[in-house]
Amino acid sequence: MRKRRLRDPDRTRERLLQAAFREVRRSGFQSAGINTILAATNVTKGALYHHFDSKEALGYAIVDEVIAKLVRDRWLLPLLSDGQPIDILIGIVRRLPTRPADVRESCPLLNLAQEMSPLNEQFRKRLERLFLAWQEGIATLLRKGQSQGTVRRDLNPDETASFLVAMVEGHASLAKNAQNAKVWEVGTRNIVGWLKSLRAPSQSRRGGRRMLKKHVLRQRQGF
Amino acid sequence: MRKRRLRDPDRTRERLLQAAFREVRRSGFQSAGINTILAATNVTKGALYHHFDSKEALGYAIVDEVIAKLVRDRWLLPLLSDGQPIDILIGIVRRLPTRPADVRESCPLLNLAQEMSPLNEQFRKRLERLFLAWQEGIATLLRKGQSQGTVRRDLNPDETASFLVAMVEGHASLAKNAQNAKVWEVGTRNIVGWLKSLRAPSQSRRGGRRMLKKHVLRQRQGF
DNA sequence: TTCAACATACATACTTGTCGGTATATTAGA
DNA sequence: TCTAATATACCGACAAGTATGTATGTTGAA
Known part of the structure; x- marks a missing residue:
């Protein structure tokens, strides 16, 4: 040693x-x-x-280094994987941490943003950078899907990306307050259901065989 | 005087x-x-x-009295209005405060929950009561719509209610961090679009005249 | 006259941040 | 390569300010 x-x-x-x-x-x-x-x-x-230099500087470093890395590892890098965009997104959402401890502490990005954004402009800017990178990563993937024809062309990639982020954060909040992993699981299922509704309609209307992953075959959620 | x-x-x-x-x-x-x-x-x-008795007690009173009243006025009472459930929900979402100051300070229920739920069980329980009442109010309205035939029967009212709450809170968070009313407006539009997708499909497939409010005629969002 | 409603001064605990000083690592020069 | 000089890393008691909460006094209303 x-x-x-x-x-x-x-x-x-x-x-x-x-x-x-x-x-x-x-x-x-x-x-x-x-x-x-x-x-x-x-x-x-x-x-x-x-x-x-100060407690504030320590906080900034947490955002710029630790939390930025979390966003990168959990979202930005997986977004670059191979595969159909919607499948990638579903995979990411499914893989989000679900253990009670994680649920309770929820998404640190959201937590800090909630607490500090109104109080401290420096914090706000740094956190906004992360949010924007996150949304932009998703939007880029959606655009790619649109040009490939696997994602519906009638949706706005930026708004849809923002919508997904809001959903994830919203459910994280609810689950955190409920202190109940079940809440998070239900939320995940619903988000995944919504994500499926973003697929471009299958070109071969009926009988056309497509390669489908298992989870695509699950019952569609209600929207 | x-x-x-x-x-x-x-x-x-x-x-x-x-x-x-x-x-x-x-x-x-x-x-x-x-x-x-x-x-x-x-x-x-x-x-x-x-x-x-203490700062804590003051905090509890804020939750039990001030915030509870906000939830009641903005959601629970409007939920009891006359009209089609989906229209009611759309109206409520559209009427949520959108002024910059409100956006910045976002939903006080969410804020307190984010901050205090992991730290103080008493806070958590009180806030949870409000969240549950909120969701239950929405779910009840959705059930009513289902039995009236104006809301799709293939969705779970409780989960859908929770989903709506998560969306609203998630967008409030994003808007708060962005400090940008535009973000909130886009979010509202998207939520409203989603709400429209909850309507039961029109029984008369084509040409069937129904009473439609103006906003129902807007272009459908992408989901 | 009695008690709730308020006022004021103070106690106590805790906060971040500082400051003089020390120990270790690094580098320059002979 | 050895050593002197300097820069970096670290220590821990203490300062300065702020927080909530209390003890005790005063006053207005029934």
């Missing part, structure tokens, strides 16, 4: 960021305590203020 | 509640300052703590 260096500034910074992220996700930014973060990391106050 | 009594406990309590509500909506519960509320009302700390 290799000896851990006594000083490892990158590691220290990263540990602070992660602990701060967890604390902020738990309690919100304003009521996140510096001392709590320090206690969780065994880092001292001096070290923290060496790496970050 | 009638002389204002020097002591009017009910009025004092109500003024405190309203000012506290505004401050909580602005800054969130945790960072709402008692002193700010006092300054806004010209009430002293002794008076406040005469009417409310």
Whole structure:
């Protein structure tokens, strides 16, 4: 086992960021305590203020680094997968975390946005960047589907993307408040049902065989 | 002009509640300052703590009285109007406040829920009561529509109600973060489009004349 | 006259952030 | 390569301010 260096500034910074992220996700930014973060990391106050100018700066770093990475990993990169756009979206939605702990803490992007956007313009701008990247990623995929003919051409990709984001966030909120994974599962099912309604109508009206993945065969939701 | 009594406990309590509500909506519960509320009302700390045992108790009263009344006025009572259920829902959604200030401060129910539900079970329960009443009101209306034949029978009223709530809250969040009334308007349009898709298919397939309100004639959204 | 309704001053706990100082790593020069 | 000089990383007590809540006094209304 290799000896851990006594000083490892990158590691220290990263540990602070992660602990701060967890604390902020738990309690919100304003009521996140510096001392709590320090206690969780065994880092001292001096070290923290060496790496970050202020609590605010720490918060910005959480948005720019930790949360941005979450969006990238959970949405932006999967959006680039191979396959039909709608299938990709359905897959992403299905794969969103569903464990009780995750449901309770919901989407950290939404949480921070709710809390900080009206209070602090710097936070708001940073969070908006993430929201826009998220929506733009979805919209781009939808446009691709439209030019491929697998996504209905009568819908506006930007608005539809925004709609999907709103649905996901809305359900995350409800599930968080209900503290009930069931609420989230029902929401997911309904979102998936809606996503299916975005497919371009099958060209061969009846009898035409198409390659269908299993989940496409499930009963259609009511819209 | 009638002389204002020097002591009017009910009025004092109500003024405190309203000012506290505004401050909580602005800054969130945790960072709402008692002193700010006092300054806004010209009430002293002794008076406040005469009417409310603690800041928490004040918060509970905000939920139980102020926010509950908002839900009632904006949703529960309108849900009981005369007319076709889907039209009623569309009307409610269209009438939701759209002014920049309102958009920025979004739905206070959602805000408080986001902030306090994971931290304080008492808050969570109270807020959940409101969410459930909200959803139940919508679901009841949908069921009525189903038995009247104006709402599609292949949808689950409870899930659909929950879906609508999630959409509204999700869009409110996005609009709040974007600080852009346009975002909210686009969201409203899309929600209304979705609501229209809940109508039972017209029985007379073509040419059958039905009474239609103007907004029903607008172009259908893409789903 | 009695009690609820309010006023004021204060107590206490906790917050973020600072500051002098120390230990370790890095680099420049001989 | 060894060493001196400097930069970086870190420590932890304390300052300064703010938070909620309390103790006690005063006043108006029934």
